[in-house]
Amino acid sequence: MDRIVLNPAQKALRINLDPNVYGTFAEIGAGQETVRHFFRAGGASGTIAKAMSAYDKDFSDAIYGKEKDNRYVTEVRLRKMLDHEYGLITERLDREKHPDKRFFAFANTVATINFAKTFKGHGWLGLRFQTSPEKEPNEIIIHIRMHENEAKYQQETIGAMGVNLIHGAFHLWDDPRELLHSLYDNISRDAIEVDMINFLGPDFENVDNRLMSLQLIKNGFTDAVIFGPEGNNLLPAEVLYKKNVLALRGSFRPVTKVNIDMIKKGYRMFVKERKVERDKLVVLFEITLNNLLSEGEIDEQDFLDRAEILCSLGQTVLISNYQEYYKLVDYFGRFTPRRSGLIMGIPNLEEIFNEKYYRNLNGGILEAFGKIFSKDIKIYVYPFKPTAKSKLTTSKNLKVHPRFRPIFDYLIYNGRIVDIDDFDESILHIFSREVLRKIRQGEDGWEGALPAYVDNIIKENGLFGFEVQEDVEKGGK
Missing domain, CATH: 3.90.950.20 (CinA-like)
Structure with missing residues (x-):
């Protein structure tokens, strides 16, 4: 009733x-x-x-x-x-x-x-x-x-x-x-x-206060929430106020070696920036509401599984309703004028140059790029190589629509978009969706795609649909 x-x-x-x-x-x-x-x-x-x-x-x-x-x-x-x-x-x-x-x-x-x-x-x-x-x-x-x-x-x-x-x-x-x-x-x-x-x-x-945070976004009471490694909800203004912010967006379903390599290598580059102070730096793993809705309704257990691993790894998590990156950058700008960084893979960089995300803006993609790059922001691009036979894709050989090529080249030239060169090529074939499929179907071999101890966390807590496989002895008649 x-x-x-x-x-x-x-x-x-x-x-x-x-x-x-x-x-x-x-x-x-x-x-x-x-x-x-x-x-x-x-x-x-x-x-x-x-x-x-x-x-x-x-x-x-x-x-x-x-x-x-x-x-x-x-x-x-x-x-x-x-x-x-x-x-x-x-x-x-x-x-x-x-x-x-x-x-x-x-x-x-x-x-x-x-x-x-x-x-x-x-x-x-x-x-x-x-x-x-x-x-x-x-x-x-x-x-x-x-x-x-x-x-x-x-x-x-x-x-x-x-x-x-x-x-x-x-x-x-x-x-x-x-x-x-x-x-x-x-x-x-x-x-x-x-x-x-x-x-x-x-x-x-x-x-679980992390679930309560999710409810705030789901119900439209706010557009972004942050929780810490202990699982407690944090005030965004306190976390981000006058800080250098480095964010990695992903599904983290589950966290893979690629995600960790992205954040480590991006972090090393970011802290070398003249305008970045290590003691005033906050690192965020961001999950969008759109990502949580990827299969229709929000699966709260799936959300908690992701949160459990990220918190176990000592990470601070941002859940946002900002599918478009310019909204995320604008959100950071509310709290800090300091330099921020976004770490993204080639597929996400391609999405930034997709006009369909900016149809609600009078100025279209140009207005969105103005919102992003009018702030002190740098984008760190992680390469893409889905198979051993695929060609390695970086910002240097990324195909961009001819209309936007001058903008892209300008951002590259001015160092607003930079490649992460010190990457681990041996793990580029790892994709979380494939790992998730193996976990749910009870296949072997997924453990090696994950950071140390993450496979233990998944097994011990039964995350992402993992079920302990028990040996069944078949006796004779």
Whole structure:
């Protein structure tokens, strides 16, 4: 049965009428936009133990402590707020007097649009809450990017999303996917973007936050998410801010020796660039949503299999909805002006020069190339040789349509497109789709196409449809 969508006033009243939900609100930066819904709904005295806004930095520092970097709209600040406020509830409220209460602490720290409208605003919302009085609390942390052009509208949207978060936590905690959907109840997806979410706590032990990241993109709540080697979701702005970015796009289904050779050799070339600082470099393995949809619907287990291997190899993973490279480059440009690099094989380079991807642009392929190469970007091209008898293809002998040949030659001449020369020719015949076919059909010989230990990971965890082949002894009659 479809879920009935309530408006913020109805959700706030439903929470207020629950005699066992009790907690505090601490909101900084956009006013007490969430708690006012609960005050206006009626019956708030049974729900709200305290509501506050510490706008002055000195007051805020006195309560939550001073930040070393003097930044207040951060996850670190949000967690300090949750720690402090939830700690006060458990310290000041006697459990014997409130045996049935499910405590919570809601907090947000937000910077709305500036007067000149050059900065749209962003913020952190978080909730620490119990699903039953005897349980340890859970946490839901989200990061938002705002897109509305008026502060008052942004404040209203933040308030509604805060209500949705609290209502979802208490009524949909056992269905995180539906809880995620409910965040946008009565809110336009064009108004606000959720680009990071993490579920933590005893009731979310079986929740894979990488899957929650995938849901953000699948549902159109954001266009790109990043998760780290530990499998935790990361804030893109924190990962990419003023960094040199080196990205490799692929299916990684599974990761092969070719993928590793591409990233190693591309990395060696990239760090030699004068404008690249090794200590400010982030390497990303990127998978597009289009790639995940290659066989129709998204196969979540297939996605997790890829993620499991990449994380096991210590890699940071970007999942994006940017099929076209110019959108990916533009995305990096939001966060960093520093030099970035893209590592790609010959087939992907050929795709860049395919006009069909730019029909939605008034300037077509020329506009797309302007978007890519107006940024400080270099493309590192890995050669292509599918069979032993095939001719090795590099950027030097790649066939490009005559109309685009002058552009291609210009980019080669200016060093914006460069070949990876130090490659391992003995592995060029390896293709992940062939490896995947052998794994699924139980054929031998696929292990040698993979980096060390990856075959063990696949076998031990039964990834990509691998099944342990058991010997069957045939006895006589």
